[in-house]
Amino acid sequence: MARDSIICGIDVGSNTIRTVIAHRRKGSEQLALVGVGESLSEGFRRGVVVDNEEAMRAIRESVRAAEQASGYSVRSAYVSVSGPHVSSRYSKGIVSVSRADEEISSDDVARVIAQAQSISMPPNKEILHVLPKEFIVDGEGGIHDPVGMHGKRLETNTVIVECSAPVLKNLAKCMEPLNIDIEGFVAAPVAAAQAVLSKRQKELGVLLLDIGGGTSGVAAFEDGSMTHAAVLPIGSAHITNDIAIGLQIDIDLAEMIKVRYGVCKPETINKKEMIALAPEGSEAAADNVSRKEVAEIIEARMDELFDLFDKEVKKVTRQALFPAGVVIVGGGAQMGGVVDFAKARMKLPAHIGVPERIDGVVDQLASPQYATSVGLCLFGFEIQEKNEGGGTFLPSGIGEHSGKAMRKWLKMFLP
Structure with missing residues (x-):
């Protein structure tokens, strides 16, 4: 019986740290996801470590949840890198x-x-x-x-x-107490593209926009190869802050309003449609706010994000030729009307991207916010294939397979 290859990806996002453990049996194209763990990105700001202790605890919480769900012990992982320094x-x-x-x-x-x-x-x-x-x-x-x-x-x-060398060193330092070897750092847009873009899309020409919490990743592909990558300093958390300030409400209430009622295009909302604001801990009657006003706040920030996105796209030689359009991933991809907004702004086809070639806990992971974490696993498996396969860790108690060959190859590309 062919032995399974096991691998782990840790997506260090602006708001959430997501750990995915996956395996693929030799000869199979399908990736089976066997464990998922999540935790709040405490100790991080826009993908950058600002508190080593808190960051280490947040990563450990996410990894332990994935280990408990899968029954595997993580000894090495691929880790995402994001932030405007990329x-x-x-x-x-x-x-x-x-x-x-x-x-x-x-x-x-x-x-x-x-x-x-x-x-x-x-x-x-x-x-x-x-x-x-x-x-x-x-x-x-x-x-x-x-x-x-x-x-x-x-x-x-x-x-x-x-990327920034100090950022990498600080992230690596957070992993040391966890006894998890870093097989490679992977830029978040590179990992997300691995999960959601097909070979045909890359050949035709396609843009990827990963709208995270504090940042948004950008990747451009033409003729089958990546031609540009960057991370923008704006994400969906900025929209939450704008709503909180604009409506003078609590940040948690602003997040709820964004998720439940938020849309990018105010013209699609009736002026008479209202949202009831229920102040936390208050017995006073709830105030009402126009849903159209909320949409206008969201639209203003999305305009700023797409202005930056467009500037990055114009750095690519053939910026007008992306027949496969824009693929949107990340938590911000779930904003109402984001696809129509992208079509109008970029004058290109657009759709929401979800991880492909996966099996296992598909219902949970077939969502745009898991593009990077699943992409990290796919990235690792591709490297394993180039080095004749082999897992970087095995189920608890079975032993340890050496990842030296993989790390030697990685040094050519990931110093």
Whole structure:
């Protein structure tokens, strides 16, 4: 019987930390999710650690809940990285083919990617990913896999996703007391795209918008490869704050109103429709507020978010050509009218994205806010496949499988 591969993804979000444990039997394309855990992101602000002790306890709570649900003990995990410090840039690598018969080998590919990675970096920046857009063999571009081809010179155009080095170190420090090895840090937009975007969408050209609590991730794909990634400093929590300030109400009540009555397009709401405000701990009669007024508050903040989104999209060379449209994920994707709002603002098709290729607790995880956590598991399994499979941890009491081979490969791309 083929042994299952087991892996864990920890999504450190602005509002919630989500841990997902999954397995996939060898030869199967389906990912079976066996455990999920959640906790509030205490000790974090916009994906960045602001209190080590609180952050460590929040991660531990999420991981323990997933362990209890699955029966597996987490010894290693892939961890998401988010925040406005995440950005991307382009880089190019050029090497001569090493073999005498001029056949390109995997070693040549590794060398050209490493050469593209050899760029001048500020001391406070760290490379998260080196993602090849294309390979070029003797001037012929648009190649995705040059291994086995013949040529004298191999080039690559890459997207380098980078982040703040201190942020990574602080996040790693929070994991140390938990005795969980970090197999790799993964930019949140990269992980989310892994879960919700199909190969065809990436080939056609597609935009991903991950609306989180304190931040929103952006990723662009063309011709099957990522061409841009960034994290914007606005999320759905800003909408909650705006409602609380605009209506002069408690923040928890503002969150309830946003979730229950919030819509992005005020023109769809009747002016006479009212929302009853019930002040906490008060016996006084509840005030009423126009639902249209709430929608106008939401629309103003969504306009700001999509202004920033549009600026990021314009950094991509072919910003007008995304036939597959905009795929929206994250907790903010559940806002009423967000799809129509995106269509109107971006002049593109739009829809809500949910994790694909999953089995198990599907009812719970087939939701846009789980895109990043599920994507982390898919990302890890893809790396396992490139290293002939093998789990990074096993059910409690069965022993431990070494992840050294995987970590060695990861060092090429995740220093």
